[in-house]
Amino acid sequence: MDRRFTILLLLCLFASHWAAAQNYTVRGTFRDADTREPLIGVNVRIAGTGIGAATDLDGNFTLSAVPEGSYTLEASSLGFENFQRSIRVSADLQLGTLNLKSTALTLGGEVVVSATRRPERLTDAPASIGVITSRDLDNLPSFNVGELLNKVQGVEVVRSGVIGIGINARGFNSAFNVRMLQLNDGRNGMLPGGTGLPAGFYNTIIKEDIERIEVILGPASALYGPNAHAGVVNTLTKDPRSSEGTTVVFGGGNQSVLSGRFRHANVVNEKLAFKVNAEYTQGRDFEFIDTVYIGAIGVPELAPDFNFRSIRANAAVYYSIKPDADLIVDYGIGQGSNIGVTNLGRNQIDGWTFSYLQARYVSPRVFAQLYNSWNNAGNTFQINGRTVNYQTLLAAGLSPEEAKRRSLLPVEEGGLGFPGFKDESSRLNGEFQYNNSVGSRFNYVLGASFQRDVANSLGTYLFDIDGDIIINQFGVVTQMDYALTDKLKFVGAARVDYHDYYDLQFSPRLALTHQVGENGAVRLTYGRAYAAPSIQFLEFLFPIAGVNGAIIGSGQGLTVENLVTGDRRMIDPLQPEVNQTFEFGYKGLAAKKLFVDATAWYGITRDFISPAVNLFVGGERIVERGGQPIPENLSGINLTYLNFGEVNNWGIDLGFTYNFNANYSFGAKYSYFGSDITQADKFEDDPNLALLSHRLGRHFACLMHLPTVLILTLLPRTYWTTS
Incomplete structure (x- = not known):
């Protein structure tokens, strides 16, 4: 009987010690009192202890390992009034939504x-x-x-x-x-x-x-x-x-x-x-x-x-x-x-x-x-290209209405080619x-x-x-x-x-x-x-409306020719x-x-x-790209991108x-x-x-x-x- 009583007493003492040492969790969410939006980075702490945390991207905070007792919950964030609330912790505590009131514009507190x-x-x-x-x-x-x-x-x-x-x-x-x-x-x-x-x-x-x-x-x-x-x-x-x-x-x-x-x-x-x-x-x-x-x-x-x-x-x-x-x-x-x-x-x-x-x-x-x-x-579509098509069709004797209609048509439908891109x-x-x-x-x-x-x-x-x-x-x-x-x-x-x-x-x-x-x-x-x-800078091949030429990407390296002397030089790949x-x-x-x-x-x-550079103004034109000849109808006025x-x-x-x-x-x-x-x-x-x-x-x-x-x-x- 004495042994049973001793065991029971020890169990009660252990349970009492375990209960006294029990820790709990306090959770909540802070929002702006005016906008009702979550506040990020609010400093939340329990006064008089080392327990604290900051709110996450959704305004949520979690304070862990809080012993049973009565405390003052404090919170602060730049641009908002300080927050205080008395809480009693005897089990896991969910405080729900808490509001901070703005005091001024948040100068750097974001x-x-x-x-x-x-x-x-x-x-x-x-x-x-x-x-x-x-x-x-x-x-x-x-x-x-x-x-x-x-x-x-x-x-x-x-x-x-x-x-x-x-x-x-x-x-x-x-x-x-x-x-x-x-x-x-x-x-x-x-x-x-x-x-x-x-x-x-x-x-x-x-x-x-x-x-x-x-x-x-x-x-x-x-x-x-x-x-x-x-x-x-x-x-x-x-x-x-x-x-x-x-x-x-x-x-x-x-x-x-x-x-x-x-x-x-x-x-x-x-x-x-x-x-x-x-x-x-x-x-x-x-x-x-x-x-x-x-x-x-x-x-x-x-x-x-x-x-x-x-x-x-x-x-x-x-x-x-x-x-x-x-x-x-x-x-x-x-x-x-x-x-x-x-x-x-x-x-x-x-x-x-x-x-x-x-x-x-x-x-x-x-x-x-x-x-x-x-x-x-x-x-x-390119407005320049459509305008050139229209003027070309007018010069061919079409009426303004018909020239305008055909200015956006491909060749097989009676136009000069759709002046756009896919x-x-x-x-x-x-x-x-x-x-x-x-x-x-x-x-x-x-x-x-x-x-x-x-x-x-x-x-x-x-x-x-x-x-x-x-x-x-x-x-x-x-x-x-x-x-x-x-x-x-x-x-x-x-x-x-x-x-x-x-x-x-x-x-x-x-x-x-x-x-x-x-x-x-x-x-x-x-x-x-x-x-x-970008792929555009590397692989561009876009005819320039109204002239014999094109914008040509320089991702494969270019060969340019001097329009006067005929000398050629290489431009390295971009x-x-x-x-x-x-x-x-x-x-x-x-x-x-x-x-x-x-x-x-x-x-x-x-x-x-660089932005697009007009080589023609410098007295040159592109004749090859990556060792392959440029089509003759595109080798007049050329633009490209340079380092x-x-x-x-x-x-x-x-x-x-x-x-x-x-x-x-x-x-x-x-x-x-x-x-x-x-x-x-x-x-x-x-x-x-x-x-x-x-x-x-x-x-x-x-x-x-x-x-x-x-x-x-x-x-x-x-x-x-x-x-």
Whole structure:
């Protein structure tokens, strides 16, 4: 009996000790009290203990190993009032949705993921990075999200009409700009195939589904691969589980603009959620008739259609495989018609269609995705080419009405050949990343990616007469960051890429960041990135309307002949453009209400890829490509793309924002850009490059000082911008 009593007593003591030592979990979600959107990076802690965490991308937090007892839960985030709540923990506790109230504009308190692909405060990011928040988007009355990129310091936005927007950073902008890599939820948002241009007007994302846009300036190939050599524009969309509900928007404006948009997000159960988005927008672009030259004679463009139209839709299904791992399947399609501006004339884009199918796996440690993108140019044609056809048919004695009708017909239907081009290209991408930590100071990322371009122009503007042009690219990457001290952090990354046309490309990135005060940091960075020339630059074969000549890609090497002496010389195959940039910057609260963002940078670009160069003006023509003769009817006036050699460029970006109070703020931004590409004697050994350098010098003269942009905010949800 005594033995049984002793055993029972020991069991009771053990149970009592186990109960006293029992720990629990506290969970919850923080949202903006005004916008109801999730808040990322909120610091959550239990007062008087060492227990704390930060909210994730959906605003969720988890506090583990909390002993039983009564506590004060505290939370803080820059730009929001401090939060306190008394809680009693006696079992696992779910606090539900908690709200933070805004005190002023969030000066640098935003959390970004694009700089290192890990959540971190904007001021701590080891890169020059700007953010457009959902609050900014709410304030924008226009459907055209690209207009807001003018708000980002150091970004140059070029307008080519009501809807036409070109995005660039740190100089060298052009109508066919591919220097900024554009991503949508980690997916390559550039058009597949020959052009390689941003999807832009044909993308499938509507304004109401955007959570935020993060813009990285400078080389970013170490993390994002080829063609991230000038920067990255990363658009992140809303999770239906944190943005449930239905939104219907109707809008209108001048230029006969009408826009209707619809978004619906629904949580079906604890594992399944979905969202559906759609938009229809139409309007009329600014009316301008350009001049088309037939030989030395200039004639007006024939009947350009200034009406534009966009239809886009996408749907996504989110399935929680387990509480911290999601499988996301996303499909989107967009179609548009408008006038497209190029540096060789204007195109009448008619029914251009872009679509994709994407599958993603997202968890705290693993990110993987596989997606395919498709392109179809519809009935797009070159306005110059149609105008030349029309004038030729008029000269042959046809009536204006009949000449106009036949100007778009192929030869077999009585025309002179359809003056357009086809594009039925596709691109397959795959990516895998794994991240983890060793201790509290060391984090690392390992990744690999694959891209397969299949360009198919049906022989209309590429050298694909004998079949599709297929180019494969592979890449592997590693990144690590190490906290040297509580304030000093080192970030290093390295990527190696293989391209079917080129040798291995190495892209390193190094950064040191040092925290200054509570809400600021200085950074010193070095990055090296490369851009593989687009398929258009490599394999272009496009006749120039009105002359005996063509634009000819230089991916296989060219033989050119002097028109006077008959001498021949070789032009090497086009090489990747490599950009190295050194950068020093500060971002943070310099005073209680004053936010400062300052960056100085110096770049060295090797094998700078030129815009289309007219060899005829330099006294030459192309006679062979890759050792094969050029057809006689295309060997007159020739344009191609050349490597410049080495070009140096430098600049500064300065900005500040002062908050008078929660409702009033004032800001100003200024950028300077300079380059030795404009030096008169830099390319004296190559007449073609010397001529182009002179032209670029005149072009860049107006870009050396970008206009100061003043931003006045009078209400938390209203702003005006003037330049």
